[in-house]
Amino acid sequence: MTADPAWIEKSLTAARPRAVAALLRYFRDLDRAEEAFQEASLKALSAWPKNGPPRDPTAWLIFVGRNAGIDAVRKVARHTELPDEDAISDLSDAEADMADRLDDGHYRDDILRLLFVCCHPDLPATQQIALALRIVSGLSVARIARAFLVSDSAMEQRITRAKAKIGRAGVAFETPDADARAARLGAVGAMIYLVFNEGYSARASDLAGGGKDEDARRSAALFAEEAIRLARLLTGLFPSEPEVMGLLSLLLLQHARSRARFDAKGEIVLLEDQDRGLWDRTMIAEGLAMIDKAIRHRAPGPYQIQAAIAALHARAQRPELTDWAGIDQLYATLERIQPSPVVSLSRAVATHKLHGAQAALAAIAPLADRLAGYFYFHGLRGGLLRELGRIDEAREAFDRAIALATTTAEASHIRQHLDGLCAAPQAPKTR
Amino acid sequence: MLYAILCYDHEAVTGAWSQEEEDAVMGRLMTVQKGLEAEGRLGPVARLMPTTSATTLRKSAEEPLVIDGPFAETKEQFLGFYVVECENLDAALDVARDLAKANPGNGAYEIRPVMLYRPNETKAETR
Numbered sequence: 001m002t003a004d005p006a007w008i009e010k011s012l013t014a015a016r017p018r019a020v021a022a023l024l025r026y027f028r029d030l031d032r033a034e035e036a037f038q039e040a041s042l043k044a045l046s047a048w049p050k051n052g053p054p055r056d057p058t059a060w061l062i063f064v065g066r067n068a069g070i071d072a073v074r075k076v077a078r079h080t081e082l083p084d085e086d087a088i089s090d091l092s093d094a095e096a097d098m099a100d101r102l103d104d105g106h107y108r109d110d111i112l113r114l115l116f117v118c119c120h121p122d123l124p125a126t127q128q129i130a131l132a133l134r135i136v137s138g139l140s141v142a143r144i145a146r147a148f149l150v151s152d153s154a155m156e157q158r159i160t161r162a163k164a165k166i167g168r169a170g171v172a173f174e175t176p177d178a179d180a181r182a183a184r185l186g187a188v189g190a191m192i193y194l195v196f197n198e199g200y201s202a203r204a205s206d207l208a209g210g211g212k213d214e215d216a217r218r219s220a221a222l223f224a225e226e227a228i229r230l231a232r233l234l235t236g237l238f239p240s241e242p243e244v245m246g247l248l249s250l251l252l253l254q255h256a257r258s259r260a261r262f263d264a265k266g267e268i269v270l271l272e273d274q275d276r277g278l279w280d281r282t283m284i285a286e287g288l289a290m291i292d293k294a295i296r297h298r299a300p301g302p303y304q305i306q307a308a309i310a311a312l313h314a315r316a317q318r319p320e321l322t323d324w325a326g327i328d329q330l331y332a333t334l335e336r337i338q339p340s341p342v343v344s345l346s347r348a349v350a351t352h353k354l355h356g357a358q359a360a361l362a363a364i365a366p367l368a369d370r371l372a373g374y375f376y377f378h379g380l381r382g383g384l385l386r387e388l389g390r391i392d393e394a395r396e397a398f399d400r401a402i403a404l405a406t407t408t409a410e411a412s413h414i415r416q417h418l419d420g421l422c423a424a425p426q427a428p429k430t431r
Numbered sequence: 432m433l434y435a436i437l438c439y440d441h442e443a444v445t446g447a448w449s450q451e452e453e454d455a456v457m458g459r460l461m462t463v464q465k466g467l468e469a470e471g472r473l474g475p476v477a478r479l480m481p482t483t484s485a486t487t488l489r490k491s492a493e494e495p496l497v498i499d500g501p502f503a504e505t506k507e508q509f510l511g512f513y514v515v516e517c518e519n520l521d522a523a524l525d526v527a528r529d530l531a532k533a534n535p536g537n538g539a540y541e542i543r544p545v546m547l548y549r550p551n552e553t554k555a556e557t558r
Contacts, residue, residue, distance in 0.1 A: 006452075007444075010444045010447050010448070011441070011444055013447050014441060014443035014444045014446070014447050015443070057441075229446070229447070232446065232481065232483055235483040236482070236483055239483065239499040239500030240498075240499040240500070245483075245499075248483065282546060285480070285544065285546065286480050286481070286484055286544070286546070289480060289484040289520070289544040290483070290484060292519055292520040292521075293484070293486055293499060293520060296486075296497070296520065296521075
């Protein structure tokens with residue numbers, strides 16, 4: 001193991017959530033914790049190549065960061081400085097002591113707390129995402145700004161405002177009891193899912209068409225990859241939580257399809273038409289392994305069920321081999337434990353496959369009011385009407401969908417349907 | 432003599448590799464493997480999925496205990512490994528239970544899905 005710059009950079013990135021989380025507990029102040037980590041990272045860059053990498057980089061960074069933070073406080077208070085850590089690489093006894101006290105059980109609540117401050121209910125989704133990417137993942141403001149397609153200064157402002165809000169709200173530093181921990185875990189899971197979904201959202205995919213293709217794809221991938229990294233982190237800390245496993249599985253199985261989701265022109269390719277050879281088999285294998293593990297607990301939850309649905313799609317070698325009856329059953333369970341018109345709409349796709357367009361149309365009819373402003377409702381409805389030969393109604397539904405489309409890729413996809421209305425009837429599909 | 436070479440590293444670091452870094456490392460490793468392969472010295476090569484995908488079957492006096500995650504206790508050492516084709520986790524656990532029955536006592540079997548597997552063949556012989 002050599003301390004070359006690339007290795008150091010990766011080690012700093014890998015250590016960041018644990019180290020910042022421990023420093024946050026110590027200083028009880030997000031800015032100070034971040035500054036202390038920054039300070040420790042700078043020292044690592046000069047000390048590690050000279051003295052060799054430490055045995056436990058995370059413990060080293062916490063130890064040095066803590067001293068740097070105290071140092072800063074003392075300097076302000078005109079006290080004497082602490083000895084310089086530049087000379088130290090392996091902190092020997094001190095480090096071993098730190099490592100002992102900061103075993104995984106200790107880290108667990110620290111990191112959960114760090115993640116939890118990012119999902120404060122007062123923060124809008126975009127601020128939660130930006131904050132998590134900045135504080136936990138350690139991405140630069142410029143990188144996050146680029147992913148959100150806003151200016152650096154706008155992103156800087158957004159993050160500063162979010163931090164101020166958190167500062168005012170205060171963070172609970174006591175060790176959470178089982179209930180509080182479960183609540184935090186739920187909120188953090190939802191936040192990670194938000195990060196992931198940002199990759200699918202308007203801004204990222206709106207650029208999918210046209211020349212900025214690669215940029216858009218990279219931004220979309222960034223959100224997905226960071227979300228998967230966060231979900232992995234959480235799974236490592238809570239190895240026996242079936243919903244955490246379900247979340248990781250869901251993200252892996254969905255992200256595995258990312259390369260097949262858009263064609264060369266940036267047009268949406270529906271699940272059924274995707275080149276399954278472009279699906280990432282390694283990611284699928286890990287996603288299937290995780291859902292396998294989760295199911296053993298016999299404690300189903302929304303993430304597990306959605307992952308199980310994604311798993312049935314992933315397992316189908318060809319679209320016609322898809323286990324639609326299984327998918328329908330899983331959606332039925334999801335409808336029961338987490339009722340939502342969007343879930344019912346998704347189930348209608350399975351209904352269509354199993355019982356035909358007429359049955360699916362009947363299934364979505366009661367959703368019309370609640371999903372009046374939902375793009376996919378009108379898109380699916382248009383497809384079903386077209387299949388039934390009700391062309392004028394289909395056209396009307398597609399027109400509505402286009403009006404509600406939030407990305408050019410969505411709009412252009414529906415426009416193709418409109419153009420094809422005179423062609424042979426075709427089934428509607430999911431993405 | 433055949434040697435098993437077990438790989439240990441910081442998962443969080445290797446997990447943070449970009450696709451390019453990953454490809455570069457795997458490419459370099461492949462070069463080493465090709466050399467060994469040409470000499471008829473390379474046996475099965477496996478890369479395991481992250482520890483989060485692991486399940487542990489801990490032996491006990493009664494029915495073995497199934498636990499999520501890797502077996503992290505440092506008192507016991509990694510003594511060898513099997514590569515077995517299984518339909519799913521339950522089937523793999525059945526195999527582990529059989530192994531536990533055949534070799535009762537202390538210890539545990541960590542069941543970890545394989546991410547990359549190259550069986551290969553060597554000319555070496557061992558008991």
